[in-house]
Amino acid sequence: MSVIDSLQNILQPIIVDYAAWLILGALAWFFRRLPERWRIEIEARHRDALHLALNSGVGAIIDTLQKHPSVAVPDRAIGEVVDYVRSSVPDAIRRLGPSQAQLEQMARAKLRERLDTIFGRDRLTEELRYAGAQ
Numbered sequence: 577m578s579v580i581d582s583l584q585n586i587l588q589p590i591i592v593d594y595a596a597w598l599i600l601g602a603l604a605w606f607f608r609r610l611p612e613r614w615r616i617e618i619e620a621r622h623r624d625a626l627h628l629a630l631n632s633g634v635g636a637i638i639d640t641l642q643k644h645p646s647v648a649v650p651d652r653a654i655g656e657v658v659d660y661v662r663s664s665v666p667d668a669i670r671r672l673g674p675s676q677a678q679l680e681q682m683a684r685a686k687l688r689e690r691l692d693t694i695f696g697r698d699r700l701t702e703e704l705r706y707a708g709a710q
Contacts, residue, residue: 622668626661627682629668633660634686638694657683 637653658679662669674682692699 619671622665622671625665626668626672626674627686629661629665630657630682630686631690632664633657633683634690636660637687638690653687654680654683657687 634657637657641653658676661679661683669679691697
């Protein structure tokens with residue numbers, strides 16, 4: 577038996593142990609991060625579903641307003657959008673937990689954005705002109 581063989585017999589179990597601990601550590605880190613990534617992806621899907629429902633609700637209100645302009649009561653329209661959102665994505669509402677005021681604010685913003693697009697209104701330009709910019 578040579579010196580190299582005896583060194584190999586001594587070092588091989590140590591190297592194998594360290595390699596095993598390194599692999600286990602890497603796997604532990606990976607599995608620790610995995611649920612966090614899933615949670616972020618699930619939250620993103622719920623957020624996207626909420627915004628899609630808001631856009632759909634606003635679209636339905638716009639269609640109603642175009643067919644029946646006499647029902648153009650802003651608070652009622654916002655209430656109908658929020659009701660639509662609550663009924664169409666209850667899981668997202670439960671998971672994200674927005675308040676009634678937050679939902680109304682988001683619905684109002686989406687409705688304002690859609691109406692601005694329909695009427696060709698640019699609020700930023702209007703505010704800059706109001707502030708005195710040319």
